[in-house]
Structure formats: structure tokens, C-alpha cells
Amino acid sequence: MTKIKTHVLCCGGTGCKASASDQIIDEFQNILKEKGLQDEVQVIRTGCFGFCEKGPIVKMLPDNTFYTQVKPTDVRKIVEEHIIKGRKVTDLLYLDPENKQHVSDSKHMGFYKKQLRIALRNCGFINPENIDECISRGGYEGLGKVLSEMTPQQVIDEITKSGLRGRGGAGFPTGVKWGLCAKNKADQKYVVCNADEGDPGAFMDRSIMEGDPHSIIEAMAICGYSIGATKGLVYIRAEYPLAIHRLQVAISQAREYGLLGKDILGSGFDFDIELRYGAGAFVCGEETALIHSMEGKRGEPTFKPPFPAVSGYLEKPTNVNNVETFANVPIIITKGADWFNKIGSEKSKGTKVFALAGQINNVGLIEVPMGTTLREIIYEIGGGIKGGRQFKAVQTGGPSGGCLTTKHLDTAIDYDSLMAAGSMMGSGGMVVMDETSCMVAIAKFYLEFTCEESCGKCSPCRIGNKRMLEILDKITKGNGTMEDLQELRNLAGVIKDTALCGLGQTSPNPVLSTLDNFWDEYVEHVVDKKCRAGVCKQLMHYEINPEKCIGCGACARVCPQEAISGEKKMAHHIDNMKCIKCGACHEKCKFGAIEIK
């Protein structure tokens, strides 16, 4: 028997799949066969590695070589050089933006150095469609442990002790939530997994389901055992076909192994899981709206109480947790609450997955211990701001969160510190902005999203957000007044104070936090009619700096309006009457001569 000497892990997450990772895997298999190496090298389609910026990722084991941005055409070289001759393909290695050195081992990459992967422990490591790989990593042992060694109350106590809080955003203690549901007697209870990830840019839940679906199944069964539920439902948005597929595969494998269904592991405990597809409404991430949607009703929240723990799905006691929350559960059970609650900050235990995006070098999915500072995330893991520009703000928590500034860079982030800073954890979106971002436009962008996604049930959210958006639109077009700013603040306050659900109550956060942290920019828009970032088209124009212009004429050639004129080798000039501010010239000029004024 030939021994397998090399494992090729190839990311099969949605992002890398979109960049042809399927073809890469096919290509590996073909070429390995051609070389007669199919029995020595195992190619594994894994979940997401997180470093999506550099996808598709191919990781070679055991030597941990981390190839980035691999194309199907690179595969032959990897096989011939790396696998056959043991020589690394340097071109495909990650290039450290700081010292311009190639880094071969992911452990030495800034992106991974500070990370601690708990929820993502199996993502990018196992083949999510193979339950055996999951089991050999200790999968379902948490479930086995609770069923054979623990009472439901002990499970709840363990989770409570671990300090795990809801990763969907609000940070409610998970153990307490389970306890509330366990307390209510009913002929049927439900465990619901909220996989309706709706924050723009957030994709941790998708990645977990794609990369480690069994952890969710196991956690739901553990939860079911502790609260006395025999039915689990995963509410997942239909836009996640791969996650749906992986979950379906995982559920059927778990059933086949008797890890779902009747009499699990001989304990007498029954539990099974069904999938429910959502249409991807942001508000359906709110648990009461989610439940209504599952019942076939209009996805809109209702007033709590009654809480789902009392009256949820089909009016039965229901426990709803987010995907990432569940992903933490099995390992808490196997490693113990004491292991978990040593990680993180005082009131927020464990790790949090963030979707790092924006004007930052390393975009991707990261998992860090609670209490990591924004600076560490942005500069060490994120590799700093793109193009060496200045950091301006970081938006956390998606449309419900706020924009934090340089003064918050050393905040150790957890639920409470983010809330205190005027933002929130949310589901873990983190968008980094530099000086090219206009904060008024950013506030407007997020509000547009909330307006679109509001269910329209309560007046403050339905009409108030629309009115705020209209005022912001007025400001970005240069028609704002100081009274508008006052009205904006009042409206934001009232909406926060009166909206029915979490979506509405937090929707003014992007506006309020930018008003607080970037007041000057608002005033500039209103009083000076200026947008310093040059984003608000009505408030800027382009000018050619004659000192820098060499008269190459490149700008004039790309101008669709023929608004640029000038003699060859002489400084050019933009006719602002003709200019439509498309920015083509600005992008084209190699000399930085076209300036935003």
C-alpha cells in the first residue's frame, strides 16, 4: 500500500469557488493521475480559510505551504515542482506587504498570527462533506458527552459558566437563554438556528456552514437535549446554495450514523433537523420576524414579550441561536467551560469572527479573542490601510453599528466596549475606511440599506428612516442646512427610542456615530458646501495642478465629455461646465496632477 505523503487542501468556499477553485481541484486530480501520484497525494475540498482577499487558497501539507491566488493553470507547476521535486513555487506564495518577502507558512503571516480559531476550527481543515473527517477531529463527542454524562441542567450550567454570548449581535448570554426555554413546559419545543446572515459584507455564518456544518448540527442537538426539544430548524437564506448543500449532506450523513434521528447514541434522546429557506430579508435575522417567516407569515417582528422561549415557532417554546454561537458549543462541552472562559475579555468570553473589509490590505474572515484591539485587527491582521493611506474610520456591526475613529483604535473590542463607543458588535462586519471615504455618504449608504430592509411595521422605522435618508441626501447634494443637522439628530434619537425591533432601534447608529465623531465633515457639507473626500459629486470638482501636469494628454483622451483641453507638453485645463465628474481623468493621471477640490 502506498502511503499518502501530501494533502492538498483547496478552499471550496463560495468565494474561492467563484474564482475557479473547482477547476483547480479537477486539475489537481487530473495531473496527479497523469503523474501516477493519485495514491500518494490526497486532494481535499475544504471550507473557507478566511483569507479571501488572496483566494483561491491552496494549502500543502504537511509542510504548511500556503499558496495564494492560485489559477487552474498554476496546478501543473505545483504538482511538478512542489509535489514531485519538493520545491516551493515562490510566485504563488504570499508576499508580505511590509518587507516584500514571500512567506511560505501561514503561521508566519500577519493575517493568521494573531488569530485564534475556535468557531472556525475546522474551516479550511476538513472536508465538510465527509463526516468521518469531522469525527476524527472529535466531532459529535460533545453530543456524546452530554447524552451519556450530563443532565440537561448541567449542560445549561456549563454553557452559562463558559460565558458564551449570542454571536448574532446582541450578546445575550446563551446559557441563560437556554435556561429560559428549558423552564417552559410544552409538548413540543424547537431549536432554531438563525442562518439568515443579513449584514452586508458579513459571511462568517456562511463560511462556518460551508466549512464545518457538523458543528452546527451537533450544537443544535446539544441545545435540544438541554431545553427538551426534539426538533431543530435551520432558517437559512436561499442565496446560500453551497451552505444549504453542505448542511443537507451533513444532515443526511449524521442521520446515517445515527447522530440525528431516534435514540441518538443509545441515549433514548431523539432529535432531527430540517432546513427552512428564507428569502434573505435583513429583518428576518430578528428572531420574532424569523419565526413568523418560518411559519409562512410576513417576516416582521412582534413585540417581546412574549419571548420565543415562551411562545415561538407555532407558539411553542423556541430557542433561537445564531450559527456562530452554535459553532462554539460543541468545543465548550468537550474542552469545558473553564477552558473557554479563560479566553477573551472580562465580560465577553471566547473569540469573535469578523468579516474584515474595506480599504485594508488583508480582506477576509478572521477570528480573534474578545478583547483584541481595533489596532491589532486593522494593522497586524489586516496589514494596514491600502496604498499607505491614512486610516479614518472603522464601521463595526453593519447597518446597526456605528463608525469609530482613531481615538477608538486601542479599544479592546467586546460587546460592551463597542456599545459604549456608540457602535455594536453586530454579527461581526468590520469595514475599514480611509480618507477617501466621506462619512456623510457612509451614513447615507447604511441608511439606504436599512430603509430597503425595514419591514415597514412601525412608523419610526418606516417613515423616520426615510426622512433621515432624505435629509442626508439633501446634505450630500449641498442643500443641507444647520437645522437639518438638528432635525437629523432629533430624528435619530426618537427612532432609537421608539422603534419596535432591534433593526429600527439601531438603524440610526451610523448617523449618530458619524454625527458624533465626524461633526466637522457634516458642517463642511452644510456650510462650506464641501466634501473633503471628494465622494459627494455635487460638492466637488476636479482641477489640474499646473505644477504637476506634464501635458501628456492622457486625461483629455479618456474624458467622455471633451472637457479637458491644453497644448501638448503644457498644463491642461478642465472646463467645469462640461465636466460630469466621472473621475476617469483622475484615475488616469499618473502624476497626481488632477486634484479634487
Add this chain to the structure above:
Amino acid sequence: MAKVKSLAELKAMREKLQSNLDLREKSNDPDSMVQVKVAMATCGIAAGAKQVMEHMMEKADEMKLKIVFTQTGCMGYCHAEPTIEVKVPGKDPVVFGHVDNKKADEILSKYVLNNELVEGIIPVNYETIS
């Protein structure tokens, strides 16, 4: 597939399945384990490095030794192929030349297991190849 009927069965199953993932688990923290790098350039392959590597992997399994085997490029000792580099945690790496199955067994049982020296070390001012 028969259903798993108890936690004990599940654990037994894990034991059995684990070897499939060994290679990956080991690579999580290779520095804590004995690492064997086999020079697998044309010269090494021609001299039988591949066969030696496979033999060594099997032997290590038999002896229940946790060893990370990697293939590397030519180490530059073409005269002494097959060559392997062995790095025991906390020690400098050592390169052995002319490794055949017998030598390999010896390296495992003497050097790796008992820290006894084995003939055939290529003494050099040496920096490991990455």
C-alpha cells in the same frame, strides 16, 4: 453504514479514523514533533528516496512514532543520495546520507527513539532548506 450506538463507539471510531487526518493534525504544530525531510529531487528519486520514504513512514507508524514527513528539493548532496534531514525538537537538524531501508530503521530506532548516534551523518555548516 451501521449507526453509532454509544459514545464509546464514537470514540473508537475516531481512533480508527484519526490516521487519515494524522498528516493534517501533525502539520498544525510540526515543531513539537520529529520532522523528517526527504530530499526528493531527480537525484534522490533515482537513488530510491521515494521507496525509502515510504518504508520509513510505515515503520514509524509501526513504532507509533509521531513524525512529520516532508519532501524537499535537492539538498546538494547528490553524492550521498538518498539523503534525509532529521530534526528532533530542541536539537539542530542532522542530515544522513546514503539512507536505505536498513539505515532508515536504524535512524528511527536509535537516533529518533534513543538519541544514539548513527553513522552516516553529513557534518556540515548547515542551514535547513525551507
Add this chain to the structure above:
Amino acid sequence: MVKLIIDNRPVEVAEGTTILKAARQAGIHIPTLCYFELAGMNFENKPGGCRVCVVEVEGRRNLAPACATDCMEGMVVHTNSARVLNARRTVVELILSDHPNDCLQCEKNGDCELQALAKRLGIKEIPFKGTQSTYKKDCTLSVERDMDKCVMCRRCETMCNKIQSVGALSAINRGFNAVVSPAFEEHLGDSSCVNCGQCVQVCPVGALTLVDNISDVAKALADPTKTVVVQTAPAVRVALGEEFGMEPGTIVTGKLAAALRRLGFNYVFDTDWSADLTIMEEGTELLGRVKKVLNGEKATLPLFTSCCPGWVSFFEKNFPDMLDYPSTAKSPQQMFGAVAKNFFAKKIGIDRKDMVVVSIMPCLAKKSECAREEFAVNGNRDVDFSLTTRELAHMIKQFNLDLNEMPEEDFDSPLGSSTGAAVIFGATGGVMEAALRTAYEIQTGKTLPRLDFTEVRGLDGVKTATVDFNGLGVNVAVCYGLANARAMMEEVRNGNPRGFHFVEVMACPGGCIGGAGQPYHHGNSDIIRKRMEATYREDAGKPIRKSHENPDIVAIYKEYYGEPCGHLSHEQLHTHYYDRSTKVEVK
């Protein structure tokens, strides 16, 4: 009991009481908009959506909706702090900023709850200028929809789905474009709507209104070639006074007749008369079916009443397999029309085309009912126009009259005399009681020992009783609200386990007295209760209280129809039902 403090006043309430109700107990009236309750009638709309009733609860992060928040021990509530007042005003301003400013031309002018709220908060200006939502206008024969005015209180939706189980209206779209609409924004007329009009009765604003037929009637009155005959339903006389500032429950029968005469109707008749006729036909039909069963023959039981056009439309749309259950007797409105245009027109020697029959009804569905093809002869309707109680009030005012100043007058003869049995048609259980009074005496040949069947009276949604017909136990049920009717139909479909013989169904809360064409009750169920009391008062005061003793009814059978359920009455006084189930077509 729970003790709390509201605006510095200690309040003690039962557990589960909302802040809104606790405050009311303490004489503190927190304004509301979406909240709507018919106390004791099982209707509560509490979406917590408008946020007008928000209050400050100490220790709570945000404001709480008083309508949906239960009192807790030790709670300290402020209903009028600066924070609350500012939030409430801002919320109302926001609602107004997406509302057409056309109060002067609005059907609901003066009856609008949003208007009243704006007035109460002293709103003089709307600081927010922005886009307004616009939607297609739509109407059926009974209901007009102008969703530009919708405030998303969802009362209509709750009414349509929970109370009526009709399911024609629900919220669609999202965010600023969210609105209540039939599915796929189809026409309401193409939906499962049965025109009960209860959505109109509960709408706080002018988004849902009635189809106004005043001008049609005014035109007929002004036409010298037309003989205009009016009939007025039992429930109108106990509610019309409210529109003229009278106490709810004031009986205005005489003034009503006088006002109609002054409006210029040539003959002022009474639907009560045809209600007595209905009892004759329906009662006979019931006894016929019961007798058949007693004789071991096949007959469909229970018999369902068919006076209520909302209900008729409902079972045609939802129970096409059970069309043989309801009585084939036409409703009193249509019986009257048939008698007027066939018998009475001939009697006074005019062609039916020269006669215009107008009905004054507490009902919106009557507008659709009179337009049914089967109730017309060569396109000439038996009842030409149906006006609601509210429209009549408007018309009286438009004609420079005040009901308060009207003398007491009688209805004209011969279609104007009636019994107490007819009067009670207006209240839930009334048709049942009237039918029992007659059926008992016809079946047993004995005089009833007591006329008041109190077991079928009252505002419970479903009432059942077994009446002893001289040894024969007749099982009856009375329900209002179409969801209750649906449950009853399903029970019957599943084998009628409770063995009902006769079931009365009225679509509207409390029966016709709570009809959609009645003066707006704005959620005050006491008003409905007082109308009901007035109905039974009127009955008790009548010299004749059994339909079969109405001399004019006796006379018309002698003179014209021969006998109840005879050949001619089948032709003129009975009808057929059709499968009108709405089929969903996948395009």
C-alpha cells in the same frame, strides 16, 4: 395584583394588564393610533406599530409602547415627560409627513382618528418634507381603497384575517413602501373579499371608505318620472341618532320615517316588514327540512340563515361544496325589492322601470348584494341603490335637516308594518329568536309560553341552545364574525357532531348593529351594546312580536303569494347560490 406608579400616581391592577389600560384606570389617557379593541367581543389589534402610545419606564433603555407592555411590580412610568412628549410628537409628525393633506375633501373628515390625534397634540406644522407614498386606488361595489392614506395600523388586516378569516388583506412590500393590500396588488374585487366592509368600520383614517351612492339617490329623487320607494333596515333606527349627537341606543324610528319623507321619497317603507316575510319563508323551510328528517327522509341540516350578504358571499367563496345548507330565502332587503317591484308596482299601476327602490342599510355588503345579476329583471334591479346609515345621515344634513327636530311619523302602508320579531333582526341572535317564535307556534300549534329566548341574546361570538319544541329538541347556534362561521361550517362538514338544526350567521361584530355602514364606533363596544339594548327595547314595546301575526304579512300571502315556500314565493322570494370560489391562477 401588581402595584406600579404612573405619572407619580400609585396604581394597582391585575397581573397581565397593559400600561395603557392601567393608565386609563388612573384617569390618564395615553393617545393611541393603531391600537384597537372591541372589549368583550374578542377583537384586539395590538401590533405595537404606530408607536404613538410610547411611555417612559424607569430603568428601561428605550421607550415602551403602552398598548403592548404589561405592568410589572414596582414599575415607574411617565406618560408625559419631555422625552415622551417629544418622541410622540415626532412620531405623529412622521406619520403626517406621509399622509395626504386633503382633510377637507376626505370621506373621513371629522371622523378621522389621525386628524383627532394631530389636533390633540396641537400639531401646526410638519417639519419633514419628503416623498409621499402613492398607490393605485381601487374599489369594489362596497369598499373604496386609497392606500395613500394608510397609516399601517393593521386594524383592517386583523379584522379581515382573524375575525373574518377572509384573508383578503395583508401587509405587502417593505420599508417605506409597506402597505396593506390584496395579494399581488390585485383588485380587492378579484380577491377573497366578501365586502363585509368591517375593514372600513375599523380604519382610523380615510384609507378604506365606503362607495358613496348619495348622488345616485339624490338624482332619482329629483327625477319626476320616478317613483322612489325607500326601505330601512332594523339596525338603522337604533344607530342613526348618533350621527346627530344623540346618545348611543336612542331609538329614532319615527324621526327616521319623517326625515325620509322630507327627503322626498314617495313611499317610506320598512325592511322590518320584509324581515317578517323572511321569517315566514325561512321558518317554513326549516320546518320542512326538519320534518323530512323526522320522517326518515334525506334533508340537509342544519339550515343556515341567509340574510347577511357578507356571509352569503363568504360561503359561496369558501364552501362551494355546501351551497345546499343555507336557506334559499332571499335577504329581507332583496325580498322587499322583489315585492316592491313585482307586487307593489303593479298595485300602484306603474312599470317596474319607473320605480326606484332605495334601501337604508347598516351594511356595506348590501351595496354588492343589490347589484347581483340574479336580483335584477332585464337589468332592472329589485333594489336599485343601497345607502348606509352614515350616508343617510350625510344626506339628511345635505338636505338641510336635523334629525333631532323631526316629528315622530309612521311608515307607509302596506310594506311598512312590522313586528318585534323583525326589529331584532338587527342584533346577533335576532333572526334566530324571531324564527323560533314563529317556527315553534307553527310546528307545535301552541302559543309560546315566553317570547324572549335570552339564551341566543348577547354579544358572545358563538351561542348555542336547545329549544324544546314540545318534546322535539331543536339545536340551534348563533354566531357572528366569519371566522366563527368558518369553524361552524367546518364542524358541519365534519359530520355536524353537535346535531345542529338551525344556525344563524352574521358577518359583523354583534350583528347588523355593528355593521360596516353604521356610525363609526371607534372601538367602543359599549356603543354596540347600547344599540343592542335599544333593539330589544323596541321589540318589547311592539304590540305584535311574532312575524306570522303581522296582519300585512298574512294579507299578502292571502292576496298574492298563497303560502310560504309556495310556487310564486319560490320564484320571487328565494334564490340560488353559486360557486364563487376564488381560484389562484399561476400566470
